[in-house]
Amino acid sequence: xxxFLDYVISSYLGATGWNRDNSYTExxxxxTELLDFRLPQGLGITLSSLATPHFATSYRLGAxxxxxxxxxxxxxxxxxxxxxxxxxxxxxxxxxxxxxxLNDLGLQKRTLSDPxxxxxxxxxxxxxxxxxxxxxxxxxLLYGRLYLPQSTLEASVVKRLSQTLQVQVSAVSAEYxxxxxxxxxxLQYDEGRFGVEGLASTDGGLLGLRGLYNFGGDASGISxxxxxxxxxxxxxxxxxxxxxGFAADRERIYGRFSVGGELYYGTLNxxxxxSLGARFATLPDHRGTPLTATLTLNPLMGSISATYxxxxxxxxxxxxxxxxxxxxxxxxxxxxIELWSKRRPGGFLLGAQPDITTEAGPKxxxxxxxxxxxxxxFQAKLEWRLDDQLSxxxxxxxxxxxxxxxEYLGVLKxxxxxxxxxxxxxxxxxxSLIFSFGSGIDLRRLEQPFRxxxxxxxxxx
Numbered sequence: 001x002x003x004f005l006d007y008v009i010s011s012y013l014g015a016t017g018w019n020r021d022n023s024y025t026e027x028x029x030x031x032t033e034l035l036d037f038r039l040p041q042g043l044g045i046t047l048s049s050l051a052t053p054h055f056a057t058s059y060r061l062g063a064x065x066x067x068x069x070x071x072x073x074x075x076x077x078x079x080x081x082x083x084x085x086x087x088x089x090x091x092x093x094x095x096x097x098x099x100x101x102l103n104d105l106g107l108q109k110r111t112l113s114d115p116x117x118x119x120x121x122x123x124x125x126x127x128x129x130x131x132x133x134x135x136x137x138x139x140x141l142l143y144g145r146l147y148l149p150q151s152t153l154e155a156s157v158v159k160r161l162s163q164t165l166q167v168q169v170s171a172v173s174a175e176y177x178x179x180x181x182x183x184x185x186x187l188q189y190d191e192g193r194f195g196v197e198g199l200a201s202t203d204g205g206l207l208g209l210r211g212l213y214n215f216g217g218d219a220s221g222i223s224x225x226x227x228x229x230x231x232x233x234x235x236x237x238x239x240x241x242x243x244x245g246f247a248a249d250r251e252r253i254y255g256r257f258s259v260g261g262e263l264y265y266g267t268l269n270x271x272x273x274x275s276l277g278a279r280f281a282t283l284p285d286h287r288g289t290p291l292t293a294t295l296t297l298n299p300l301m302g303s304i305s306a307t308y309x310x311x312x313x314x315x316x317x318x319x320x321x322x323x324x325x326x327x328x329x330x331x332x333x334x335x336x337i338e339l340w341s342k343r344r345p346g347g348f349l350l351g352a353q354p355d356i357t358t359e360a361g362p363k364x365x366x367x368x369x370x371x372x373x374x375x376x377x378f379q380a381k382l383e384w385r386l387d388d389q390l391s392x393x394x395x396x397x398x399x400x401x402x403x404x405x406x407e408y409l410g411v412l413k414x415x416x417x418x419x420x421x422x423x424x425x426x427x428x429x430x431x432s433l434i435f436s437f438g439s440g441i442d443l444r445r446l447e448q449p450f451r452x453x454x455x456x457x458x459x460x461x
Contacts, residue, residue: 004048004085004460005074007095008056009141011083012076016139016160021102022195023188024210024260027277030292031307033098034319035336035415039423039438040454048460053079064454072145087460088432092408095434096427098338099292099309099317101284102256105192105218150174164190178203193219204269210262217256217283255282255291273300302327315340315408336415342407420444421451434458 013020020026042064050056058072084090141158152174159167166188173181182203189196196211258279265272277296282288290311297304302325309319317338324331410428425438440452 024212040456044456046458050085075142078139099311205267208264212260254286334417339412
């Protein structure tokens with residue numbers, strides 16, 4: 001389960017207009033969340049709060065053999081106005097959904113009066129007109145967490161320098177680390193069409209450089225940060241219709257290609273490495289099935305990894321990955337699924353009718369669900385288009401699909417790998433508590449198949 005502070009950090013990046021998708025480290029983010037989700041162990045309780053639009057706290061208590069916990073604090077210079085943080089009001093897909101469509105490259109939204117492309121807030125009028133000071137003081141975030149009883153301390157500072165430049169410094173202090181701790185620095189440059197990161201770490205004197213270049217889709221209309229807005233797909237919400245600037249390609253798959261790589265070298269151990277990667281992902285305005293496919297190569301180690309993830313329906317996502325080493329001929333695969341439900345856990349397993357009632361009465365959707373086709377012809381699937389009798393105007397885009405689902409009560413996540421290790425996780429909400437219950441199962445050891453069992457409970461205000 002994503003922690004509350006991770007959700008707040010994502011809200012901060014959104015409030016400052018920073019696109020975390022335009023980074024090489026996020027290349028496999030979708031498949032990783034669907035296939036490598038964390039299973040709770042023992043019992044964990046987390047209490048969090050966004051006390052003010054600038055300050056958030058989180059306290060965690062865990063019990064797995066011994067009692068442990070953590071204290072965390074977060075400060076944002078940018079007010080997080082309008083961010084829903086109460087656990088009884090927070091939309092579960094915003095917190096728990098693994099398949100996440102790519103964000104817009106965003107440079108079209110940045111102007112001279114608002115160089116960071118910030119979202120409008122209640123006090124936006126007070127921030128406008130600050131001119132050069134606003135440009136230099138682009139916002140910063142401070143984060144710290146103390147783990148007990150180990151007395152391990154981690155801290156992070158994120159500073160926005162300009163519309164395209166951001167610096168991040170993270171540190172960990174612990175007795176088991178060399179020299180008692182380590183510091184990692186990142187300098188991130190995001191031009192929209194491409195993003196570059198330079199890194200330096202005290203652990204082994206590591207130096208690195210990585211970058212990502214985008215083309216196709218919305219990237220084909222970006223030249224400079226001051227370029228005119230590019231709107232290849234316009235949705236008329238009032239009329240419920242859509243049109244684009246290239247009608248001939250209307251039914252073709254609409255997405256973004258990204259290619260990148262990284263180089264790193266340890267100055268102390270005199271060793272280095274590199275990797276190359278590529279990704280294709282559909283964009284939120286794509287009218288068909290959302291999908292993401294990646295391929296990463298490590299020439300020095302001889303490893304090849306490919307992943308594929310698809311949001312088959314608004315309530316179902318699937319993912320698979322394949323790893324292969326050309327030197328040892330070793331291979332590995334994983335498959336995963338995510339199923340969203342409008343039923344309680346018992347009703348989901350027994351097939352009961354959805355329970356979407358509240359104390360105030362039945363909950364009604366804020367908008368009707370657009371009609372969706374049951375199936376397509378084989379020829380249409382080969383050509384990545386809809387059948388002729390199905391108009392793309394009747395199908396919701398990814399962003400519209402994400403806005404439908406306020407009634408979801410939980411999600412079931414499952415994965416299985418080549419070693420017949422299964423991970424099961426149920427995440428949902430009961431009253432004001434968001435909880436997750438999971439277990440790791442090893443089918444090769446049927447005498448003791450359950451390797452881990454745990455429950456996590458979160459409450460935020």
